[in-house]
Amino acid sequence: MNPRLAKVLINGSLSALAAAALLPLLWMLSVSFMAPGEASALPPPLLPAHATLHNYRELFAHAGMGRYLLNSLLISSAITALALASNLMAGYAFAKLRFAGRERLFQALIGALVIPAQVAMLPLFLLLKTIGLVNSYAGVIVPGMATIFGIYLVRQYARGVPDELLEAARIDGASELRIFGQIVLPLLKPIMVTLAIFTFLAAWNDFMWPLIVLTGQEHYTLPLALASLARDHVQDSELMMAGSVVTVLPVLLLFLALQRYYLQGLLLGSVKG
Amino acid sequence: MNRQRAAWLFLAPALLVLGVFFILPVIAALGLSLTDYDLYALADIHNLRFVGLHNYWALLHRPLFWSALGNTFYFVAVGVPLSIAASLVAALLLNSPLARIRPFFRTVLFAPVVTTVVAVAVIWRYLFNTRYGLVNYGLAEIGIHPIDWLGDPHWAMPTIIAFAVWKNFGYNMIIIMAGLQAIPPDLYEAARIDGASAPRQFWHITLPLLRPTMMLVVILTVAGYFQLFAEPYVMTEGGPLQSTVSVLYLMYQDGFKWWNLGTASAVAFMLFLIIFAVTTLLLRLARRGEHPAGKRT
Numbered sequence: 001m002n003p004r005l006a007k008v009l010i011n012g013s014l015s016a017l018a019a020a021a022l023l024p025l026l027w028m029l030s031v032s033f034m035a036p037g038e039a040s041a042l043p044p045p046l047l048p049a050h051a052t053l054h055n056y057r058e059l060f061a062h063a064g065m066g067r068y069l070l071n072s073l074l075i076s077s078a079i080t081a082l083a084l085a086s087n088l089m090a091g092y093a094f095a096k097l098r099f100a101g102r103e104r105l106f107q108a109l110i111g112a113l114v115i116p117a118q119v120a121m122l123p124l125f126l127l128l129k130t131i132g133l134v135n136s137y138a139g140v141i142v143p144g145m146a147t148i149f150g151i152y153l154v155r156q157y158a159r160g161v162p163d164e165l166l167e168a169a170r171i172d173g174a175s176e177l178r179i180f181g182q183i184v185l186p187l188l189k190p191i192m193v194t195l196a197i198f199t200f201l202a203a204w205n206d207f208m209w210p211l212i213v214l215t216g217q218e219h220y221t222l223p224l225a226l227a228s229l230a231r232d233h234v235q236d237s238e239l240m241m242a243g244s245v246v247t248v249l250p251v252l253l254l255f256l257a258l259q260r261y262y263l264q265g266l267l268l269g270s271v272k273g
Numbered sequence: 274m275n276r277q278r279a280a281w282l283f284l285a286p287a288l289l290v291l292g293v294f295f296i297l298p299v300i301a302a303l304g305l306s307l308t309d310y311d312l313y314a315l316a317d318i319h320n321l322r323f324v325g326l327h328n329y330w331a332l333l334h335r336p337l338f339w340s341a342l343g344n345t346f347y348f349v350a351v352g353v354p355l356s357i358a359a360s361l362v363a364a365l366l367l368n369s370p371l372a373r374i375r376p377f378f379r380t381v382l383f384a385p386v387v388t389t390v391v392a393v394a395v396i397w398r399y400l401f402n403t404r405y406g407l408v409n410y411g412l413a414e415i416g417i418h419p420i421d422w423l424g425d426p427h428w429a430m431p432t433i434i435a436f437a438v439w440k441n442f443g444y445n446m447i448i449i450m451a452g453l454q455a456i457p458p459d460l461y462e463a464a465r466i467d468g469a470s471a472p473r474q475f476w477h478i479t480l481p482l483l484r485p486t487m488m489l490v491v492i493l494t495v496a497g498y499f500q501l502f503a504e505p506y507v508m509t510e511g512g513p514l515q516s517t518v519s520v521l522y523l524m525y526q527d528g529f530k531w532w533n534l535g536t537a538s539a540v541a542f543m544l545f546l547i548i549f550a551v552t553t554l555l556l557r558l559a560r561r562g563e564h565p566a567g568k569r570t
Contacts, residue, residue, distance in 0.1 A: 007371045014366050014373075018381040020439070025384065027407065028396045040405045090287035097280035109291070114549060115299055116500055118521055119541045122534050123301035124294060143294040146287035176279035205389045207503045208521075212529055223391035227507050230395050237399045244392040255387040259380060262387075266444070267451050270489060 025248070032056070032242035039237045055242035063239075065246055067218070068225040072247075075137055075210075075221055076203040079144040083199050084192065086146040091154020092184055096161060097176075106155070109148050118208065125212055139213040140221070144203060150195055153269055157191040158184070194265035197258045204251050222247040306538035315532055328539035338540070340515060341523040342547075344430060348519065349498045352434045356498075357490060359438050360445035365479075367446070368453045379450075383443035390440065394507040397436050398423065423509050426516035433504050433517060441497075445490045452486030453479070488559040492552050499548045520544045 031039045032055055034048040059065035094106050133139040169179045207223045226243050233239055306328055313320040332338045363382055400406050401422035409419040422432045464474050501519040505511055511518040528537030
């Protein structure tokens with residue numbers, strides 16, 4: 001084939017794919033600035049006649065969006081911080097500390113990855129009901145405080161920490177905790193960023209478990225609030241699109257800012273180790 | 274501090290969380306699926322009875338379970354090949370030396386992956402609206418009558434599949450790109466010297482060497498697609514005529530709408546067994562296919 005034609009074909013196809021990926025998101029943004037009812041017209045308008053923030057004001061003033069945004073931020077940040085701490089410690093232990101049964105325990109954890117999380121949800125609900133955590137922030141946070149995937153990710157990365165470094169510190173009489181805090185953690189910084197953004201995005205986008213454990217609106221996260229708004233306001237496409245923007249924009253921006261770390265983690269996590 | 278003890282201290286928080294909030298509930302789910310745990314037992318645990326395999330037996334005689342299973346298999350059987358085909362095409366295009374502004378295209382194509390399922394499902398619901406949706410408007414321009422995408426039992430699942438392809442293809446695209454980049458360039462160089470055309474290079478170099486990556490991608494996607502839930506919950510609420518009720522949707526309804534936790538646990542375990550069986554089968558097929566090609570040459 002003519003190389004110039006090939007070039008046009010390849011870049012043309014890429015542009016078409018990019019348009020398909022982006023158009024629904026751009027349409028959401030555009031409709032969110034339309035006046036109520038404007039999008040339900042024929043032909044469907046692509047851009048607002050007079051851009052307005054009305055839908056956003058409506059969401060924050062009357063639909064409690066500010067509260068849901070804070071709930072989402074609070075829950076996702078708490079899960080990220082707690083899961084980061086426990087996964088880092090466990091991943092490091094699996095990679096660098098010797099103890100009886102290490103390989104077998106790790107293999108068992110990897111084996112447990114085949115169990116879909118939903119299998120645990122029914123008894124988990126009963127367990128949390130017994131200890132009084134249903135319909136609370138803690139009910140969403142607690143089961144997410146450690147993940148097998150996170151432990152695996154940290155272990156893969158931490159295996160690259162040189163043993164001599166740790167041995168030298170031990171000979172100098174440093175405690176294991178000190179070695180972890182002052183030598184290991186600084187070396188694990190890249191994987192910390194990766195794991196943090198992965199955990200945060202997953203927690204932010206999570207739907208099924210919060211839907212089960214949060215029975216009252218006051219603790220709703222953004223996806224839950226959006227799903228329930230969508231059922232009550234089927235006709236209000238402009239309002240719903242503004243709600244979608246509020247839900248999607250924070251994670252999209254976070255991804256754009258830390259893209260390199262995110263994609264690295266994706267590859268590290270899906271390559272067999 | 275003893276090093277052995279230090280290790281266990283480091284492991285303790287994560288193992289405690291996973292043990293109490295994951296492993297224990299999974300074991301309990303097996304037990305729960307053998308009981309008639311329902312609203313009465315929820316009120317007073319003395320109403321709980323052990324029923325053996327009755328829940329599983331009853332499921333096998335329940336039409337809704339079979340249609341949920343059928344819908345889920347439909348979603349997996351059509352959705353996985355389409356998703357992976359889209360990922361492969363996007364990865365090949367992006368990996369071409371002729372492609373311009375690659376980082377831009379990569380970011381844009383990946384963007385749907387990081388978006389919130391619920392939020393983008395809401396967008397799709399409006400885009401595929403029968404009267405005012407852009408999709409039907411565009412189709413009308415080329416003379417196609419409006420389709421009731423989410424209200425017609427024949428179209429609802431295809432629409433959800435199209436949504437899933439759009440939302441997820443970027444993920445596998447990144448993994449396949451890494452697989453493509455791992456293929457040694459001198460293989461292509463040698464093929465070009467031998468006069469092999471681009472399609473022949475693709476069939477005889479790219480595809481065989483991409484095989485392990487593709488298998489990984491297929492298995493991960495199959496396991497993920499079996500867990501269909503949020504899409505029908507937001508886009509169709511399982512309808513129309515229960516044509517988009519997935520196995521997990523059924524579990525959610527049984528468990529948290531009707532509070533039949535015993536039945537719902539049986540549904541969850543059936544799903545687990547099915548995912549396990551299908552992925553194991555795929556893994557076997559992949560391993561079996563490897564040997565002749567790998568050893569004869």
